[in-house]
Amino acid sequence: MKLMPRLGLQRKLVLALLAGTLLALLVAALAVLSYELTTFRPRVAAQLDTVARVMADMNQPALEFNDPGLARENLSLLKLYAGVDAGALYRADGRLFARWPAGPEGGVPAQAPASGLLQAPRDASLALPVERDGHVVGSVWVRLALPPLLERMPQYAIMFGALTLAVLVLGFTLLRATGWLVTSPLARLAAATAEVRRTGDYSVRVAKSGDDEIGQLGEQFNAMLGVIGERDGALQQAHDELEQRVQERSRELEQAMKILLQSEKLAALGNVVAGVAHELSTPIGNALLAATNLQQETRHMNGQVGGDSLSRRELDDYLESVDEGTGIVARSLERAANLVRSFKSVAVNETSEARMAFDLRTALDDCLALLTPGLKHRPVELSLSCPSGLQCDSYPGALTQIVNNLVENAVRHGLEPKGSGQVSIEAGEAGGWVSVVVSDNGVGIPAEHLGRIFEPFFTTRLGQGGSGLGLHMVYGLATGPLGGDIKVQSRPGEGSRFELRFPLRAPDKARPAP
Amino acid sequence: MMVAMRVSIFPNFSALFLRALGLACLMLGPSLLPAQSDELELRAAYVAGFGSYVEWPAASFADAQSPFVIGVLGDAAVQRRLEEEMRNRRIQGRAVEVRRVEGVAELAGLHLLYMKDGRKPLLRTLAGQPVLTVGNGASFLDAGGIIRFHLLDQHLRFELNGKAAERAGLKLSAKLQQLARVAREDAP
Numbered sequence: 001m002k003l004m005p006r007l008g009l010q011r012k013l014v015l016a017l018l019a020g021t022l023l024a025l026l027v028a029a030l031a032v033l034s035y036e037l038t039t040f041r042p043r044v045a046a047q048l049d050t051v052a053r054v055m056a057d058m059n060q061p062a063l064e065f066n067d068p069g070l071a072r073e074n075l076s077l078l079k080l081y082a083g084v085d086a087g088a089l090y091r092a093d094g095r096l097f098a099r100w101p102a103g104p105e106g107g108v109p110a111q112a113p114a115s116g117l118l119q120a121p122r123d124a125s126l127a128l129p130v131e132r133d134g135h136v137v138g139s140v141w142v143r144l145a146l147p148p149l150l151e152r153m154p155q156y157a158i159m160f161g162a163l164t165l166a167v168l169v170l171g172f173t174l175l176r177a178t179g180w181l182v183t184s185p186l187a188r189l190a191a192a193t194a195e196v197r198r199t200g201d202y203s204v205r206v207a208k209s210g211d212d213e214i215g216q217l218g219e220q221f222n223a224m225l226g227v228i229g230e231r232d233g234a235l236q237q238a239h240d241e242l243e244q245r246v247q248e249r250s251r252e253l254e255q256a257m258k259i260l261l262q263s264e265k266l267a268a269l270g271n272v273v274a275g276v277a278h279e280l281s282t283p284i285g286n287a288l289l290a291a292t293n294l295q296q297e298t299r300h301m302n303g304q305v306g307g308d309s310l311s312r313r314e315l316d317d318y319l320e321s322v323d324e325g326t327g328i329v330a331r332s333l334e335r336a337a338n339l340v341r342s343f344k345s346v347a348v349n350e351t352s353e354a355r356m357a358f359d360l361r362t363a364l365d366d367c368l369a370l371l372t373p374g375l376k377h378r379p380v381e382l383s384l385s386c387p388s389g390l391q392c393d394s395y396p397g398a399l400t401q402i403v404n405n406l407v408e409n410a411v412r413h414g415l416e417p418k419g420s421g422q423v424s425i426e427a428g429e430a431g432g433w434v435s436v437v438v439s440d441n442g443v444g445i446p447a448e449h450l451g452r453i454f455e456p457f458f459t460t461r462l463g464q465g466g467s468g469l470g471l472h473m474v475y476g477l478a479t480g481p482l483g484g485d486i487k488v489q490s491r492p493g494e495g496s497r498f499e500l501r502f503p504l505r506a507p508d509k510a511r512p513a514p
Numbered sequence: 515m516m517v518a519m520r521v522s523i524f525p526n527f528s529a530l531f532l533r534a535l536g537l538a539c540l541m542l543g544p545s546l547l548p549a550q551s552d553e554l555e556l557r558a559a560y561v562a563g564f565g566s567y568v569e570w571p572a573a574s575f576a577d578a579q580s581p582f583v584i585g586v587l588g589d590a591a592v593q594r595r596l597e598e599e600m601r602n603r604r605i606q607g608r609a610v611e612v613r614r615v616e617g618v619a620e621l622a623g624l625h626l627l628y629m630k631d632g633r634k635p636l637l638r639t640l641a642g643q644p645v646l647t648v649g650n651g652a653s654f655l656d657a658g659g660i661i662r663f664h665l666l667d668q669h670l671r672f673e674l675n676g677k678a679a680e681r682a683g684l685k686l687s688a689k690l691q692q693l694a695r696v697a698r699e700d701a702p
Contacts, residue, residue: 061689064563066556066670070693132566133604 009183017171024167025160032156041124044083045117048126048144051081056130056140059089063097063130063138071098078142085123086143092136112139122146185209189218202229261473279339279373283332290328297321339369354397355481355506360390360427360434367400368425371407379420380411386427392434394506398477399436402486405470406438406498413460414442414496421495432504433484439497445490453488474498483507556670557663558595561628561648564661565605569685570625574644575608582608585615587629587636596628621645634658644683648672660684 055074062071071089078087078100088099090112099108113127125143129136192206202225206218301318304310364386375382407423415421426437445453452458454475478486484502565582582605586593593614600610613620615627618639626646629636637658640647647659654662655675660682662673674694679686 058689061563061567061693064566065560065672065693067693132563133606135603 009186013175014172017168017175021164021167021171025164028160028163029156041119044124044144044146045119045126047081047083048117048124048142049128051078051084051144052126052128052140052142055087055089055142056128059098059140060130060132060137063089063091064132068098072100072102075100081144083144083146084142085145086125088141089130090139090141092138094139097138107143109141113141115139181212182214185214185218189214189221192221196225202226202232264470264473280336283335283339287329287332287336290325290332294322294325294329297325341366355393355395357391357393358396359388360392360429361386361388363392363396363399364403364425364427364436367403370400371404375411378411378415380415381422382407383422383424384427385424387429390427390429390434390504392504394502394504395477395481398481399502402474402477402482402500403436403438405474406500409470410438410440410442410496414440414444417443429504433501434504436500437497438500439495441495444492444494445488445496446492450488450490454486478502481506553665553670554591554595558592558599560663560670560672561592561596561626562600562603562605562610564646564648564690565610565626567687567690568646568679569687570606570646571644571683574625580608581611582606583611583613583624583626585613585620585624585627587615587627587633589628589630590614592628592630640682641678642681642683646679646682646684660686 055078058074058077059071062068062074075087075089075098078084086100086106086108088108089097091097094112096108096110096112099106113125115127115129118125118127123143123145125141127139127141130138130140188209189206192204195204196202204225205222209215209218297318301310301314304314364384368382368384371382403425407425410423415423421441423438423440426439428435449458449460453471455472458472475486478484478500482500482502483506484500486498486500488496488498490496561584565584584596584600586596593612597612600612603610613624615621615624618636621627621636621640621643624645626648627640629647629649631649631651631654634657637647641658646661648661648663649659650663655673655678658675658678660675660678662675664671664673672694674686674691676686676691
């Protein structure tokens with residue numbers, strides 16, 4: 001892992017070195033070519049000119065005093081000049097005076113050539129007049145043989161090869177030797193970065209590698225880590241604080257909700273108590289009236305019996321009125337007893353939390369008995385359809401509360417704006433699950449409210465006595481103690497339909513009802 | 515006789531004279547004719563050439579425009595050749611004046627004196643003077659002359675008297691000395 005980036009950088013440096021060397025060699029080759037063209041040839045010409053002038057000066061007296069022997073001797077000195085392979089002297093009239101080499105095989109012109117430089121591929125020659133005191137006494141001619149460029153190329157090639165080898169060896173050695181200067185600090189930096197990413201620990205620092213750019217990079221990296229660490233800490237702290245505040249607020253909210261629920265329950269209880277008291281007063285009043293009547297009849301009978309004025313007809317009338325009165329009393333008291341029993345099963349807190357085996361029909365009947373007094377003065381028809389004999393093992397208090405709330409809800413929100421209507425409760429069982437459908441033909445629920453009606457504190461009657469907890473409580477009871485669920489279907493103008501489904505046997509670890 | 519015939523004034527006549535001389539020589543020996551003519555020309559050319567290879571003291575010229583004066587004693591042919599040759603040429607950057615010399619009276623102002631044969635009294639007069647004396651004859655150098663012509667294998671050569679040149683205050687160039695030495699060493 002550490003080796004790979006190091007190799008990458010090394011390879012790049014090597015490639016750069018190779019490219020640089022090749023480029024330098026190319027430039028050098030071009031330089032040699034241009035040297036050949038711009039320097040070598042002109043230098044040859046200059047050298048030739050010098051040699052020719054020396055020869056001209058040296059041979060002045062030989063030409064003037066007609067001494068070819070001396071001239072030949074002088075010309076033979078040309079052998080001392082590297083590259084010069086022929087030379088000659090001519091008299092003023094152009095005839096050959098002396099030449100070197102001596103034989104005719106040297107290619108020396110028989111007549112004096114025109115003055116000036118003559119460049120040939122394989123040689124260069126120069127002819128100059130020999131003058132003394134402005135008087136031409138003859139001319140001199142010198143030739144320089146040039147090895148062709150191609151013959152000199154191998155020498156250049158050897159030179160370039162050696163140069164390349166030297167540069168490459170030196171470059172590789174330097175790269176090897178100084179690789180740690182660049183690659184090892186970078187590797188340390190990479191390792192530190194990986195460490196930070198792996199552990200998330202911003203206190204990691206890179207060891208200082210020097211004052212060069214890489215060292216500065218390391219320092220900047222360290223400074224950046226410091227800044228990030230600080231920010232991370234601050235962020236974490238803010239996050240923690242926020243979390244704490246959210247928890248506090250949630251606790252407060254929960255508290256408030258509990259209080260609200262409690263007051264809601266109390267309010268419901270109050271309604272029930274008022275309804276029950278009102279309802280109880282009628283049968284008890286009837287019973288009291290019947291009993292008082294019986295008492296008067298009996299007192300009158302006692303008087304008749306003591307006065308021996310009791311007739312057969314009067315006795316029959318008394319017995320008939322006793323029978324009627326006791327019947328009234330019995331029925332009225334039975335009705336009162338029923339009411340009290342319903343009240344017990346609904347209003348007492350313990351009963352809503354108590355799990356027990358109960359008959360669904362009985363529970364719903366009790367529930368309706370409680371609701372009926374409250375609905376008496378409203379134009380609402382309440383109907384129940386439920387098969388009898390359905391035995392449940394669940395929380396009847398919770399069920400009563402749910403039905404109570406749903407009916408209350410249907411009456412208040414569905415039917416009241418309309419003026420009148422029907423609320424029907426249909427219960428049934430299928431596959432171990434009970435379904436209780438509470439439906440009304442009221443105004444229905446707007447679509448935008450449909451998804452929110454089970455939310456706590458969602459109410460369209462804020463400030464008009466609605467707590468916004470009724471349906472939330474329904475949802476909590478349905479999904480909590482009963483272990484079922486509740487769904488709503490509604491269309492504006494067509495009424496609403498709540499379907500509660502729960503198992504015949506409630507789940508064991510039921511949450512206590514709120 | 516020869517003295518009376520001035521080449522510079524009568525070139526045609528001189529040519530006739532040369533031919534006549536040539537005929538005379540032909541009678542003596544035909545082989546001598548071309549050599550004689552060549553030698554005359556060479557002699558004149560050599561005398562003019564010597565002026566370029568010798569250094570005179572600065573005092574021997576009056577000023578920068580002063581001519582280089584060549585005196586010829588007793589050789590009209592050479593004198594004519596020289597006059598012809600040097601008409602448009604310069605020696606040491608100076609114009610050349612060729613003068614006929616007959617005696618000591620005309621020696622003043624000369625830089626170079628060519629005499630056909632060595633005249634000892636004249637040479638003695640010139641001893642120590644900055645005049646380059648060129649002449650012929652076996653005893654010319656012994657008499658105090660500086661350059662002596664001689665024939666070697668029918669080639670015209672010359673010898674130098676370095677001491678006489680030194681006495682005269684003249685510097686003979688190394689090239690001249692080399693030529694003279696080569697000539698001497700070539701000599702049998």
